[in-house]
Amino acid sequence: MFSIKRTSRVVAGAGLGLAALLALTACNSGSPTDPGATEGGEAGGSEALWEVAEGVELDSPTFERATEAGKIVIGVKADQPGLGYEDAVSGERTGFDVDIARWIAASLGFSEDDDTIEWKTVPSANREQEIINGGVDFYVGTYSMTDARDEQIDFAGPYFITGQGLLVRADDDTINGPDDLADKVTCSVTGSTPLQRIRDEYNGEVTERQTYSECVEQLLAGQVDAITTDEAILAGYVAQDPDNLKLTGEIFSEERYGVGIADGDSALQEHINTLFTDGGDVWTALFEQHLAPAGVEAEQPAVD
Numbered sequence: 001m002f003s004i005k006r007t008s009r010v011v012a013g014a015g016l017g018l019a020a021l022l023a024l025t026a027c028n029s030g031s032p033t034d035p036g037a038t039e040g041g042e043a044g045g046s047e048a049l050w051e052v053a054e055g056v057e058l059d060s061p062t063f064e065r066a067t068e069a070g071k072i073v074i075g076v077k078a079d080q081p082g083l084g085y086e087d088a089v090s091g092e093r094t095g096f097d098v099d100i101a102r103w104i105a106a107s108l109g110f111s112e113d114d115d116t117i118e119w120k121t122v123p124s125a126n127r128e129q130e131i132i133n134g135g136v137d138f139y140v141g142t143y144s145m146t147d148a149r150d151e152q153i154d155f156a157g158p159y160f161i162t163g164q165g166l167l168v169r170a171d172d173d174t175i176n177g178p179d180d181l182a183d184k185v186t187c188s189v190t191g192s193t194p195l196q197r198i199r200d201e202y203n204g205e206v207t208e209r210q211t212y213s214e215c216v217e218q219l220l221a222g223q224v225d226a227i228t229t230d231e232a233i234l235a236g237y238v239a240q241d242p243d244n245l246k247l248t249g250e251i252f253s254e255e256r257y258g259v260g261i262a263d264g265d266s267a268l269q270e271h272i273n274t275l276f277t278d279g280g281d282v283w284t285a286l287f288e289q290h291l292a293p294a295g296v297e298a299e300q301p302a303v304d
Helices: 018-026 061-069 096-107 124-133 193-202 212-220 231-240 266-278 280-290
Strands: 002-004 072-076 084-086 117-121 154-162 164-169 185-189 205-209 226-230 245-248 255-261 296-298
Touching: 061 072, 061 266, 072 096, 072 124, 084 096, 096 255, 096 266, 096 280, 124 255, 154 231, 154 266, 154 296, 164 193, 164 212, 164 231, 185 193, 185 212, 193 205, 193 226, 205 212, 212 226, 212 231, 212 245, 226 231, 231 245, 231 296, 255 266
Parallel strands: 072 117, 185 205, 185 226
Antiparallel strands: 002 296, 154 255, 164 226, 164 245
C-alpha cells in the first residue's frame, strides 16, 4: 500500500509515543536546501532513535570486510532533497535514505560518532558495479528493486514504495501525464528505470543527465519540458521551489526501494530485513521527519 499526495499529513506509528513524535516534528524546521533537515544542516537528531550495537556477530563477508577495515562504506545520493542530500558548505548528509543507512550501520556497530562510516556518492548508472567491486558495502539511494538488477546483486527490503511521476514548470498546463510527452523533451538520469520506461512505453524524447539537479536546472532554463523519476524524489524539488515547479498527473508505476548488497550475502540481507520488520517506530519517525513535510504519504511496506 502506498500513495503520494499533494498535501502533507501526520502518521503516528502504533508504538511511537505522541510526545516523542511531536518533539521530533518540532525540531524539524527545515532548510532551503533540504526540507527534511534541521537548521544548520544537521541530521535532525535521528541518531537518538537507535543505539549503536556492540559485539555484533554476523556470518557475512560484507560485514567481515568492514570490520577488518574498521569502517563501513555506504553508497548514497547527494542531490535529492528529503532523501539523500549533501550540503555543499558543511558536507552534512541528510534525508530519509541517509538516515535509513545510518540506522543499518548502527545495527552493525558503525557510527559517524566514532568515524566508522564513510559516505560515497554514487550515480545511478554505477550502482551495481560499485557493489560488485566492493567499492561500497551497501547502497541506499532510491534504488528500485528490479529483476535485471537482482541478477547482479541482492536487495534487502523494500523499505519504501513510491511511483514514477512528472515534474514540470509551474506555469505549464500542457503536460498532465506520460501520454502528453510524445512531442516533449523529458529529462532523467542515466541508468534509471523511469528513463527507460518513457523510452519503451511512451515513445517520448529523452535526454540523460548524471543527476536530477542537472535536470532541474535544464527545466527551469526551458531546455527540457519535464523531468521524470519517482515522485518521492520530485516532491523534494517542489518543496525547494514551489513557485517555479509542480508535480503533474498521477503516478504511473510502482517503484520498490531496496538496500543494494553483494550477491549471495544472505546473512546481511536477513539482518537488514529483520531490522526493518522490527523497527516500525523508527521508520515512521524518519518518514515524518524527512518526507511528510514535502507532501508524501506512505506506509512502511512489508519486506520480501
